[in-house]
Ligand SMILES: Nc1ncnc2c1ncn2[C@@H]1O[C@H](COP(=O)(O)OP(=O)(O)OP(=O)(O)O)[C@@H](O)[C@H]1O
């Protein structure tokens with residue numbers, strides 16, 4: 001290879017660490033806020049879809065159409081409304097992507113409550129609200145958390161695309177490296193994005209273990 | 222007392238599941254609803270706690286129309302046990318059992334203490350209290366289901382095929398357990414099953430349904446076996462109706478001879494006076510198998526079984542401690558069997 005550019009220049013990382021950190025924080029915010037918003041919106045929508053079955057198919061179809069839109073196109077459409085290089089321009093479309101995963105997760109989660117369990121809840125004298133909060137939702141948690149893992153990991157990877165409109169967190173490092181034919185930022189970007197995804201996923205698995213110890217062996221049983 | 226007055230249930234699709242049911246379920250006793258699949262047993266049961274509302278007629282719970290009681294309040298006073306346990310998978314066993322006490326607003330400590338007491342009552346190891354339902358066997362889950370239904374001490378218990386999904390050995394022990402509990406608690410129990418043997422074993426009263434929710438016969442088990450109302454009931458009772466009926470005839474009237482010998486055989490006893498076997502006259506052969514009957518407790522069916530077990534053909538009568546009390550001769554047994562099958566229905 002001779003004097004070819006090495007894959008990683010450690011000194012560059014050292015010198016640019018503060019700005020890498022800023023990008024990292026920005027990335028985390030832009031990835032997680034949509035998932036959080038998605039969850040907050042998906043819960044009532046999912047509940048409504050279970051309550052009024054007719055709503056479910058149209059909701060899911062609409063979300064699938066949204067999911068199929070190229071993210072870059074959506075970013076560009078939003079620029080006139082929310083501004084170039086603004087967090088909101090990235091957060092809004094990513095919220096819709098999260099919804100596309102989380103609404104079915106909430107619906108499936110509530111559907112995972114065995115019929116004999118809800119029947120016996122009714123027979124013991126649970127009212128509708130109490131049954132939802134104390135029986136249906138807790139039992140839906142494992143399925144919702146599984147959806148949350150998918151939504152979180154894809155959100156973390158999708159944020160990078162925002163770099164093309166000037167706000168992509170760690171994605172900036174890819175553009176920077178590409179333009180300068182300089183590998184180090186690209187490698188740093190990839191490593192950090194993957195590490196972030198693995199970390200977030202691991203934390204969710206841990207949360208699942210702690211929140212739903214009763215579900216652990218059910219899958220193997 | 223639960224009273225069905227002209228109760229009809231017509232489902233949305235026009236199916237008439239129950240048609241003009243008139244029935245009284247006595248307080249403090251087990252009433253079994255039995256009948257073929259689809260005959261409306263579950264529908265009838267669920268109309269009591271308003272999981273299903275009757276289309277016509279009314280159901281009275283101690284003279285109060287159940288329709289006039291707000292469903293959650295009504296249901297918290299009626300225990301409910303189903304085939305698939307219906308336990309909450311996300312709650313520990315102790316909290317599952319404490320469900321209704323929690324709903325009634327008992328404080329947590331009191332509710333849990335009560336739950337532990339009930340787990341013990343239904344014969345579960347207290348180690349199970351902190352487990353989740355998936356960590357229990359099917360039979361254990363059904364015991365928890367029974368404990369949960371009893372937690373707030375409701376006067377009425379509805380049980381829909383609670384023991385149908387467990388193996389026969391476990392089923393028998395669950396049935397015995399229920400009878401033991403019922404002797405202590407004297408609840409008003411409505412028990413649904415499609416198994417006539419279970420109905421006869423558990424029921425103080427058995428209501429035989431035919432398809433369409435029509436009552437074919439309501440009677441105590443002995444009367445049902447002795448005098449089935451029609452061909453449908455007779456067919457449903459099955460072929461060994463005669464033998465099973467003997468279960469309801471006490472062995473107490475059997476004539477007993479105090480000598481430990483019958484022609485060709487003598488009873489060998491240990492130093493405690495407990496039977497060891499039948500010794501054939503003459504020498505050589507060893508002790509032969511025997512069967513015993515406790516005249517105070519056992520039925521004529523047990524006596525017949527004891528006779529069939531022994532090569533001498535005679536049951537050995539024993540007292541409550543298993544000590545020798547005499548021998549029942551073949552003639553005495555025959556006479557009792559004849560009396561039982563010919564005589565008027567006996568309770
Ligand atoms: N929700 C429903 N809608 C329409 N028909 C129903 C409904 N539930 C039950 N049925 C019908 O009503 C009849 C009585 O049903 P039910 O469940 O009471 O029977 P069952 O005696 O409990 O039977 P099994 O022993 O199989 O449990 C059946 O013909 C059944 O198909």
Ligand SMILES: [Mg+2]
Nearest residue numbers: 262263264381
């Ligand atoms: Mg049924």
